[in-house]
Amino acid sequence: MAEPYILELLFILVAAWIGGMLAKRIGFPPILGELFIGIILGPALLGLLETSAAVDSLAQLGIVFLMAYIGMEINFKDLGKASWPGLLAAIGGFIVPFALGYYTIIAFDGTQMAAVFVGIAVGVTSLATKSRILVDLKLLDTRIAYVLMAGALISDTLALVIFAGIIGFVDVGSVNAGALSLVAGKAILFFIATTLIGIYFFPILGKLLSKVKSLVRTFHFTVMLIIVLGFSELAEIAGLHGILGAFMAGLFMREGVFSRQVFKDVTIVFHDVAIGFLAPIFFVTAGFNVSLEVFETNLLLLILVILGAVVGKILGTALFYLPSGYGWREGITIGTGMNGRGAVEIIIAGIGLQLGIISTEIFSILVFMAIATTLTVPFFLTWTTNWLRKKGKLVKQKSRTGYLILGANPLAVYMAKHLGENSEVVLIDANKDLVNEANEQGIKAIQGNGLKEETLQAADANTKNVFIALTGNNEINLLTAQLAHNSFYIPNKIVLISPGSNGAGTHLLDAMGASSLFANKTDLSPWIYKISAGEFEEHQEEVDLTIHTRDWVKNRGLDNGILPIIIVDESGQKRPFHFGDSIYANEKIIYLI
Template structure:
């Protein structure tokens, strides 16, 4: 019987928490802190913490949940944002370090299987590490961000496929043609079965649960746990490893069992349970298997693996990226960003150690390789992106475009018509007469509730870059902006705030990272009336020096009867006038009076 030592579990979790906080404070992912504190407090150094069978079981469940969460976070539609360039970066960033890792192990008299495991480990990249760094460096709207994310997804998926093949080969225990055919047949059968269940059974399950009104988060989480463990067991029965099964389960869970909001809630629970509880146990206890003796006995191999990982990733990405036509400098920058390793590499290395394919020394080398390469990412990526900026080669890439406007009232229609001259604009309103009026004016409009996901989905909210809430109710505006961000990830949110607000509304805008329309509290009713009765005048004022929209409003505050609605740049492009905008020299403000 396996008994759980609560004190030991408490100490491991406390160590993971402290290590994770320290790593985050200095700008690195939690996993590095968890590994380092496991090395420090484990047998390798101080020997304060120790592993146990119960901890190992929790750690194994932790990596299954973590891989499911990684699968749930992957959206294959994102790969299209960088398609060819992302594919080139992924292949170059995987194949070259894979080959270097493989042949380095063979050069030091290692087995071919060990070489394959090391090759996979140095070939993968860390999606989570890159996501955090891209946010910190404000690079999410650049082409390199999409290439990096696409490259990470492709390389990690490729690593898992190769890993599955190796596990199947080890399970077969022979190299004869019949044995290999049996391994391949079971793997193919598993993938066919998993894909069929994901594409055909999961959507039916979602509809049945919705029809039976079984949509509670606790119940759905329990169902998803069963799905993840079931897929993992199917993978094991097929001679593959459970992590591939949980990863596949996560991929298909994302694609359509539940509504977007329910999926977001359940994904959040998976995140908390895996990353907040179970996975840290795996990474801390992984540190227990590290030996510091490699710095004396295998220093040359350690250095070569680390150098091969760094040089192979950066050089491979740079060379393979050349056919994209975006230049070697951008390829080099992407290579520095893809250099970090993370969860997948440590999980694969841990399984290799557990199965006896790699030694404790090689496992230790891979852990230090993961730590050292990840430490280089923020430094190298900051330097290379600044280099591109100075050369004017840091390309912005708008994956989204167009406006979604809540409120087909006269003011909303007036602004929509002007924005629609250059971008797609879709309006949402719960008043059929206003929707019909929008159509009469040649605008696209959706009849629906601005607080419901189905209206946003019908308006293709996932493709929109900016959401503008222009109803006369500030609370509805704020709630709809929250929905636009939480469920549809619309990056720019602009909200009309009524003068009757007591200040809470503006505070909520800051919390939601949204902006106030017209850079001031505005009463919708009188302006809608003026527009509907044509009792207004449109004017334009050119700006000679840079000024914020808020200061422009203050400067013109003596003229209370004006409403700045748009900013017009030198090329004739119009954009909404709101609190977080800056008006540059030679741009103009379009306002009503």
């Protein structure tokens, strides 16, 4: 007969999978589904699930791993793209809701410590929530995307620093100069020690690991676990919580220990263990601690906390954002994007409940606040970004420009000549002769395997705004597009799909937010021959009414010998013709026959 905790774990994981899957299907982060399923199946409603000491231990390990993974996802280089406006958004989006949350609890006769804890919880924001929504709304190449990401990272880091002080203060248990000095001294020593280890020791460790070629991924994963747990223990020794150590470990492991490819491979495994196994246990069991009685006994407080969180986040962000010079409309838009809460807020609230700083009622209010605010993000952000578009205020981020094209065949070179009139274009091809020929025609081309990161790195993929896969091999096109998406975060991916491909190609395009080149499945070979032999004609057609690219293709039939390659706007700017675009009135289409 199975041990009771094994059955509990089985049921919790099944519940987490169901809740997360349903939430994801309707466009929300899995965390919300896991919380909901915990509330529904736990003691709050049906009472079908319960926890145990063994399951609780796994849940605590889950939040440590999750915070480490959040640290791994942070790239400080990205913060430089919008550091000043991001800092303004983070400060305003944290201070104002923090103050509203704090004074709301004080007004209801709560303790100062509980009020500070609630203030932190309503001040944080959810990076994971926005990442998915930014992709869905096609905002990754806009300025607000970089400001949102920077603001979220700064806001959560600020919350964790304040949280560290509170945890140390709780452990000391008294208010005097000596106690405060002890807390501050231990915290400072912790941050100094972890920073020195990360900056000086990790690179040495990385060099030693790189010299041993026989090491397998399992060994690297073990090293990652040791570092995370070691840093977590350092935080505990310093009187802080282990999640602070895990977060710092994740930050420094990203750059210091492993090579780019090894880090990518090991992070995938770490993600699966943390996000797929351990973290869901924490979020489902967190739902067990929610009490629905707050809707009867503390409904007014619940409403005020949610209103303070929403209004404080949006107005606070907009107000503090004004010195950026980017306008109050953009400030409100960023505020609506930062309104969602998530992992960090629930983790902080859960620890507060464990330590007795906040009551079950306050914890329940914070959970419902996280759910309510996260639900608003897709609707508010969609409305405000459309508002910016109509006003002509949605600014593209200029830190990424130009095109990276896989393929140096005659059609790729032909397109590159058009696109190169307005932007930098770089071609990649393994064929030395094609590369040399492209360079002779004045198009920058690099010889190399497009499936290798070093090739894309040599082509400055980190700076490119659009990736185009233009070879006759569907598999290579899709795999290289995935590499451009996963490793170099190129926001726009356009992939040639040939007629012989099956439905999997379209599915993969959707998964990475990519679009099909020429808005139709296209056989590359005939066009390469026509261009090479000079047996083609270039034509232009101006559009009177706005039409989707796919409809333009359909209106001309699928087998009419026409290949639309470029769209030219009224200012003369050129862009590739692809499925995920529309042709607006007075724009022109360049096509070949």
